[in-house]
Amino acid sequence: xxxxxxxxxxxxxxxxxxxxxxxxxxxxxxxxxxxxxxxxxxxxxxxxxxxxxxxxxxxxxxxxxxxxxxxxxxxxxxxxxxxxxxxxxxxxxxxxxxxxxxxxxxxxxxxxxxxxxxxxxxxxxxxxxxxxxxxxxxxxxxxxxxxxxxxxxxxxxxxxxxxxxxxxxxxxxxxxxxxxxxxxxxxxxxxxxxxxxxxxxxxxxxxxxxxxxxxxxxxxxxxxxxxxxxxx
Numbered sequence: 001x002x003x004x005x006x007x008x009x010x011x012x013x014x015x016x017x018x019x020x021x022x023x024x025x026x027x028x029x030x031x032x033x034x035x036x037x038x039x040x041x042x043x044x045x046x047x048x049x050x051x052x053x054x055x056x057x058x059x060x061x062x063x064x065x066x067x068x069x070x071x072x073x074x075x076x077x078x079x080x081x082x083x084x085x086x087x088x089x090x091x092x093x094x095x096x097x098x099x100x101x102x103x104x105x106x107x108x109x110x111x112x113x114x115x116x117x118x119x120x121x122x123x124x125x126x127x128x129x130x131x132x133x134x135x136x137x138x139x140x141x142x143x144x145x146x147x148x149x150x151x152x153x154x155x156x157x158x159x160x161x162x163x164x165x166x167x168x169x170x171x172x173x174x175x176x177x178x179x180x181x182x183x184x185x186x187x188x189x190x191x192x193x194x195x196x197x198x199x200x201x202x203x204x205x206x207x208x209x210x211x212x213x214x215x216x217x218x219x220x221x222x223x224x225x226x227x228x229x230x231x232x
Contacts, residue, residue, distance in 0.1 A: 117165075120222040123148040125156065127210045130225045133232040137196050141174075145188040145212060157183045158214030160190070165224055167206045172197070 008016040130143040145160065159181045162174040174194060182188045196202070205227050212221040 117224050118222075119224075120219055122220040124220045125158070125212045125214055126221055127212060127223065130208065130210065130230045131232050132208060132227065132230050134196070134202055139194050139196055141190070141192045141194070141208065143190055143210065145182060145184060145190070147184075147186065150186070153185060155183060155185050156214055157181075158212060158220075159216055161211040161213070162192075163209040163211070164200070165206045165209050166200055166204050168204070171209065172200065 003019040003021050006018045006020060008018065124147070126146055126148055128144045128146055131141070133140040141162065147156065161180065162176070164172045164174060166172060176192050176194055178190075178192050180190075207224045207226040208230065209222070209224045211219055214220045
């Protein structure tokens with residue numbers, strides 16, 4: 001096979017001729033093509049893995065955020081469980097105390113815990129944000145009455161009754177000078193101040209029982225709130 005001649009000419013220099021075999025030219029050309037292809041693959045691979053790494057980093061961030069939210073929710077549920085256990089312990093202490101009184105005083109009335117602690121909820125009205133604060137010889141009671149169905153815009157009329165549940169099982173009606181009748185479309189707030197009775201002390205109170213009637217004398221909600229949960 002004939003060789004290719006390459007003439008190299010420079011000013012004030014002799015002409016130089018280089019003879020190159022065509023195979024060398026083809027080899028160099030193939031090497032150039034391979035290098036270009038390799039460079040292209042490298043660039044593509046770099047971009048591809050960069051995007052994959054970016055997506056992976058975003059997924060890790062999302063997973064970490066979900067894990068953080070899950071941890072917070074788990075902690076909240078654990079706190080709720082602790083409150084529930086404390087509530088049950090309070091109820092158990094009331095029950096034990098009541099049983100002790102029954103055994104010590106034969107012939108006295110039996111205590112009906114369903115009447116004292118039993119709940120009623122017909123999902124019409126509910127009492128929220130229940131709070132009690134003792135101010136000297138006064139007791140401040142505050143709570144809200146809300147509709148269970150917030151989409152219901154009808155006006156609802158009814159009345160509220162309140163009782164203190166004492167640790168000996170007695171239920172004492174709370175007499176308030178404020179009108180306990182309500183007429184609400186969405187929510188009704190109550191802020192009530194009553195004097196502390198001479199017949200019992202703060203330490204004698206187990207909880208506050210709120211009864212909501214709608215219509216009048218028809219109970220749709222009733223619940224006892226332990227003093228430990230609502231005391232400010």
